[in-house]
Amino acid sequence: MNEVISTLLAGLIGLALGLVGLAAYRFSQRRASGLPDVDEPILPEGAASVLSVIGRAFVILDDVDGVVRANPASYAYGLVRGHTLVHEELATLVRQVRADGVIAESQYELQRATLGAGQLIVHVRVAPLGEEYILLLADDRTDITRTEAMRNDFVANVSHELKTPVGAMSLLAEAINDGADDPVAVRRFSTRMQKESKRLAALVQDIIELSRLQSSDSILHGEDVAIESVISEAVDRNKLLAEEKGISITVGGKLDVAIHGDGDLLMTALRNLIDNAIRYSPPNTTVGVGLRQRDGYAQISVTDQGPGISAEEQERVFERFYRVDGARSRQTGGTGLGLSIVKHVLANHGGEVSLWSQPGQGSTFTLRLPIVDEEGAEPSELATDTTNDKASATSVADREGERR
CATH class of the missing domain: 3.30.450.20 (PAS domain)
Structure with a gap:
């Protein structure tokens, strides 16, 4: 009997709560209907x-x-x-x-x-x-503004760089004219003029190379290039400059692989890198060119025994016309565009260039370029890191750096 009464009471309580909830819902609805409507923002048509x-x-x-x-x-x-x-x-x-x-x-x-x-x-x-x-x-406008600033800086720098050898040649021509009766003076001034004309020609050639890099796609219009032949040609083109300073160029390692791209541009990049190493190396030293194949990339290292580059300046050496030592660069005959060309060539070929250097211990520039059809190579060949491979990549100049 008590259980029946408890069940009836529970049912009545539930019914009462339901009625209260329904009344509350209807009350809230009546209140909501009295609130003003808030429209979404209306924009002009179209x-x-x-x-x-x-x-x-x-x-x-x-x-x-x-x-x-x-x-x-x-x-x-x-x-x-x-x-x-x-x-x-x-x-x-x-x-x-x-x-x-x-x-x-x-x-x-x-x-x-x-x-x-x-x-x-x-x-x-x-x-x-x-x-x-x-x-x-x-x-x-971030990229546009920066590009305009770079272009303006480039034009200003080119104007300045061209003005220097042109002005020097003009003065030397006047000196030769004034000293026409002095064979010794004429010979001295004509030698200086020849040096300035070479510097001017090198600068113009570098500007042409930069323009070519920016107006062509090495990947779309390239072909498979045997990288060892490119390196051999780059070394040969620097032998005369190296002999003038008593510097030997040592090549170690092997790269019997192909790179897809523009052979002339790749050769120009390597020639500029070796040229830079020779110009900044003391007389009667060695410039080392190390070759290795690793992780599907051709790796080429160029090591000099020059004065080295501080950490603060290492990021800037790839900028156009930037020189760590302006006076020294003018003495060596550099144009200030060589490393910039190297960076652009590597970027256009899907590669990269890195730099290791310490003041007083020389510098090592390392190029990494993707190899064509690496699927056919054995994995062990792509990841080689043996003692012989390491030795081939260091060369005489590297060993000298390790000794220091």
Whole structure:
């Protein structure tokens, strides 16, 4: 009997709770029906369609600078976080346009607000959109601005570098004319003129090589090149300069493989690298060229016994016209473009160049280039790191560096 009464009481309590819940739901519905409707932001007709194909980062802001709508590019650039415009410079321009109703544009160098730190150069155009919104358009000009700066620097540097030998040749020609009756002076000045003309010719040739690198695709228009023959030609073209300083060029190791690309450009890169080693090495020393095959790459190391390069300057030696020691470079006759050409050639062939150097212990430049059809090679050959391979890559100059 007690169990029946308990069951009836539980049922009544459940029914009462259900009725209370239903009453609460109907009450909340009546209250909600009395609240004003909040419309989504309404853009002028056609604006959304235009913005979707405009190809720029865009942000739409309301009358209190809140971000109403923004595309993914604006977030990628770090212009917007959540519903807020990040940079105060942009917010100031937006408020100015809202106040006077006149379209404004400007260019800013902004700090990226995303995880990818760095500077962002954007061209911004701000305009009223309808009666209540402001439209901000942003175009990333970072790469364009940097390219223009590099081009301007390059033109300025080329002008300066060309002016030096041309001016020297003009002065030497005048000196020869004035000293026509002095055979010794004429011989001395003509020798100097010949040296300056060679320097001018080398500079012009390097500029042509850089232009060729930037206007061609070595991979698309290349062919399979036997790398050992390229290295042999690069060494042969530097023998005369090496003999003048009493420097021997020692080649160790073997690279019986092919590289896909432009043989002339590869030879130019290696010639410039060996030329650089000879020019910065003391007389009667050795420049070592080490060859090895490893992990599907041809590896070529060029080692000198020169003054070495400090850690701060190692990243900059591949820049155009950068010289660690300007006075010394002028004495050696370098153009300041050799290592830049090396870097561009390697990049165009899918390779890389690295540098090891310490002041007083010389420098080693190492080139790595992908080998053609490495599938046919044995894995042990691709990953060789034996004592004989190491010895072939070091050469006499390397052993001298180890002794020091």
